[in-house]
Amino acid sequence: MDLMPGPDERVSPEQLEAWRAFDRAHSHVARQLEADLTELHRLPLAWYEVLARLAEAEGHRLRMSQLADKVMLSPSGLTRLVDRMISEGLVRRVPAEKDGRGFYAALADEGQRRLDEAAETHERGVRDYMVERFTGDELAQLTSYLRRIIE
């Protein structure tokens, strides 16, 4: 039995380069957003994302499992992150009263304030480091390509 992949199993140099360009471009944007938010607002990018997702949610709160999905962290990674944000007063822990299982993470007033303070920096970064390099049509096409990867 031949365990070597056939020619159709290999990725071409162009295909490998597509992944590397993807990885590099993502790192390029994320590192600059992280640097701006950390330097100007002492707010790591992951913290910003948690605050932004809570602010958008109904009642400004989300179950930990919903939040983990939105910010793409493992349950244990999110628990560690949220524990630190609770200890800094940015997030509150709210028991899920109806069924007694688990709890919600809720946006605290101080979290809303820090989010408001940092939002312009985040938007400027998203614009400068990514979206302004494309026309509206190009950005729509890029987004549709990216969604195809997620599906």
Add this chain to the structure above:
Amino acid sequence: MDLMPGPDERVSPEQLEAWRAFDRAHSHVARQLEADLTELHRLPLAWYEVLARLAEAEGHRLRMSQLADKVMLSPSGLTRLVDRMISEGLVRRVPAEKDGRGFYAALADEGQRRLDEAAETHERGVRDYMVERFTGDELAQLTSYLRRIIE
């Protein structure tokens, strides 16, 4: 003086969604590659990338600064990573004799062996999680969009 951004300074919901789709799609691919490489070959994705970049380099070695640029790590982050790979026998430290400054990271025989062992898993992942979702023309266009972000 009005410090609020004007309308043209805000990002639209579609523009914010483009960044979020980018972040999510990248996480989707990277986490699956990481899981496959770790489970099947006990090789984290960052280790695989270091081995692959060294294997491609002339003389199978790179200056630490060159390697840091290729794998998008900070100098201190790369030093910690390479130190662990040296202690596992995958990388060797080679003094830069000509000018006496710094050193090269060089691929060790065991590193080449582990890379060869894991390469098919990595290629299968790049194909399954990303590139096979696109025609050749689409992938070329996606790559060109991604390069525009890096420039």
